Amino acid sequence: MSQQPKTRDFSAWINLMPGAPSKLIVVGEVETPASNQQPHLSVSAGSPPARTLHLDLSIRNTGGIGTPAFQFWPARHEQSAAKGEYASVVIFWNGEEHIRLTVTEAH
Numbered sequence: 001m002s003q004q005p006k007t008r009d010f011s012a013w014i015n016l017m018p019g020a021p022s023k024l025i026v027v028g029e030v031e032t033p034a035s036n037q038q039p040h041l042s043v044s045a046g047s048p049p050a051r052t053l054h055l056d057l058s059i060r061n062t063g064g065i066g067t068p069a070f071q072f073w074p075a076r077h078e079q080s081a082a083k084g085e086y087a088s089v090v091i092f093w094n095g096e097e098h099i100r101l102t103v104t105e106a107h
Contacts, residue, residue: 004093005039005059006031008072012089012101014081024053024081024103026089029072032059036066039075044092051087053079057098 010028030039037059044054055077083105091099 002094004096004098005057006072007057007099010091010099010101011104012086013104013106014083014086016083016105016107022081022083023078024086024089026053026055026077026091026101028075028099030057030059030075031070031072033070034066034068035071036062036064038062038073041075041077041091043077043079048090051085053086053089055089055091057091057093 008029010026012024012026014022014024016022026041032039040058040060041055042058044056046054048054057075086103088103089101090097091101
């Protein structure tokens with residue numbers, strides 16, 4: 001199993017602002033070892049506990065020639081969510097828990 005990447009500034013909230021459908025937003029930054037490698041968040045398979053969303057973090061090669069430089073890149077996940085639908089988000093790296101977030105609400 002590869003070593004967990006460095007991460008920073010992760011947060012999760014349900015956007016309840018008027019004028020658009022409500023949605024859960026998860027953002028943060030992930031360090032990758034090359035400029036052609038980008039972080040990706042996707043919904044995990046399986047059934048998480050109630051009011052918890054499980055996401056898998058992976059680093060994908062975007063192709064092309066990348067420069068070998070450790071750099072933080074933005075990671076983002078959005079999906080429909082109702083008020084109170086989620087209380088927490090757990091982000092996994094290679095099947096192991098890496099980050100646990102409390103979901104807030106923005107009005």
